[in-house]
Amino acid sequence: MHFTTTTLALALAATVSAHTTMFSVWVNGADQGDGRNVYIRSPPSNSPVKDLASTDLVCNVNGAKAVSSFVKAAAGSTLTFEWFHDNRGDDIIDGSHKGPIITYIAPFTTGNGASSIWTKIAEEGFDSSSKLWAVDKLKTNGGKKDFTLPAGLAAGKYLIRQEIIALHESDAAFNVNSARGAQFYPSCVQIEVTGSGTVVPNQNFNFNTGYTYSDLGILFNLYGSFTSYTIPGPKVFTFAASAPVVATTTTLKAAIPVATTTTAAVVPTTTSKAAAVVPTTTSKAVIPPSPLDTRGCRTGSLSR
Numbered sequence: 001m002h003f004t005t006t007t008l009a010l011a012l013a014a015t016v017s018a019h020t021t022m023f024s025v026w027v028n029g030a031d032q033g034d035g036r037n038v039y040i041r042s043p044p045s046n047s048p049v050k051d052l053a054s055t056d057l058v059c060n061v062n063g064a065k066a067v068s069s070f071v072k073a074a075a076g077s078t079l080t081f082e083w084f085h086d087n088r089g090d091d092i093i094d095g096s097h098k099g100p101i102i103t104y105i106a107p108f109t110t111g112n113g114a115s116s117i118w119t120k121i122a123e124e125g126f127d128s129s130s131k132l133w134a135v136d137k138l139k140t141n142g143g144k145k146d147f148t149l150p151a152g153l154a155a156g157k158y159l160i161r162q163e164i165i166a167l168h169e170s171d172a173a174f175n176v177n178s179a180r181g182a183q184f185y186p187s188c189v190q191i192e193v194t195g196s197g198t199v200v201p202n203q204n205f206n207f208n209t210g211y212t213y214s215d216l217g218i219l220f221n222l223y224g225s226f227t228s229y230t231i232p233g234p235k236v237f238t239f240a241a242s243a244p245v246v247a248t249t250t251t252l253k254a255a256i257p258v259a260t261t262t263t264a265a266v267v268p269t270t271t272s273k274a275a276a277v278v279p280t281t282t283s284k285a286v287i288p289p290s291p292l293d294t295r296g297c298r299t300g301s302l303s304r
Contacts, residue, residue, distance in 0.1 A: 018094030019046035019085065020164065021060075022187035026080035026144070027073045039069040041188045046085065048166065048183035050174040052218075055114040057207050059161060059188035064112035067190060075195035076151035081162050081187070083143040092143040093135060097166035097183070098222060100125040100231050101134040103147050105201060108157035108190065114208055118161065119201035119237045122147040125217070126229035135164060149191075152199040152239035161188045165232070171221040173213035182218045199239045210234070 022040055025032045036042040043061040056063065073079060081103075085091055103122040106113055124134035138145055145162065166183040174181025210233060213219060217232035 018097055018166075019048060020083050020093040020097075020143075020185055021046040022081055022162070022189070023084040023088050023143070024082045025071050025189055026082065027071065028077050029080075032071050035071070035189065037067055039067060039071050039190050041065060041067055041190070043187075046185075048185055050178075050181045050183060052174070052211050052213060053208055055112045055208070057184060057211070058113040058186065059159070060186050063186075063188055064110075066110040070157060070190045070192040072192045072194065073149055075149055075153040075155070075193055075197040077149045078146055079149055079160075079191075080144045080146045081189070083138065083145070083164070083187075089142065092139050093164065093166070093185075095136075095139065096168045097164075098133040098135050099165040099167040099170075099182075100217065100229070101138060101145055102163050102165070102231060102233060104161045104163075104205070104233075105153075106159045106161070107200075108159055113159060113161070113188065114206075116204040116206040116209075118205040118207065119203035120205065120234050121150060121160075121201070121237060123231050123233075123236055125231045126226075128227055135166070138164075149193065150197070150199070150201075150239040151195075152197045153193055153195070154197050154200045155194050156192075156200075158191045158193060159188050160191050161186055163187070165217070167220050167222045170219060171223070173219050175213050181213075182220070197239075201237050201239070203234055203237050205234050 021043060022035070024035045025039070032039070041059050041063050043063075045061075049056045049060060051057065071079075082088075083092055085093060101124050102120065104118045105121050106117040106119065109117070124137070126133050134145075163184055163186040166185070168183075169180040170182035172180040211218060215232045216230040220229070
């Protein structure tokens, strides 16, 4: 894909008005209300993070400040994270800020999350068929980004981190030219998950060491020719379904008595002509079997 010189000029002219942050969360289509500093660890501004060594890369500025509430959602629910620029329903983010949207989860912590605790659960980058980026679709959808809370996820409290990476200046690395570089817009939401899932994600990704300035998805020329894009970070974690527990039973059957049969004895006799076989039969009275005494025994199915 190729961008024109005009597009490049517009991108270079973009100012702080292009930036974005998170406003609210929806659970299965139900708005949970303004989450800023309530269940979202909101930064003081909508400015990006570019320094990959900064702890702000994880949950943004103020990421270490736990907030008072949690969004409650059952595993398997559809969550929608709603982004905005200054006010709900505004331009969301400048159209030049094209790039991926990536979602991670970690066990709840009151700290800044700057350690190896994160697992990727969703991602969207460049759609080669429609030529649209995840950010393009976000703007079309009014700032809302859907994803599914994994059905196998164990109940408990978590942080869910969703980030937008804007690539309009990512043709140069920030550590080489601090005026440029990929722009990260991370936001962390406190979630309490319910349900009977058993999987605790353990991808153990660390943003400060896992993202590098040379990653193909971080050092990227948006204005060159390309047909695909490599999303940074690990692969999306697979939540394998727990194997069902199969109950086993053992059936005991009472012994059935069997009658015995006595065969006829063969007694030879001698005559002056030829030997003749004279059969004799021994008969025994048939005595019916006694009833089986089952006292103290259990029959039928045994539970394990």
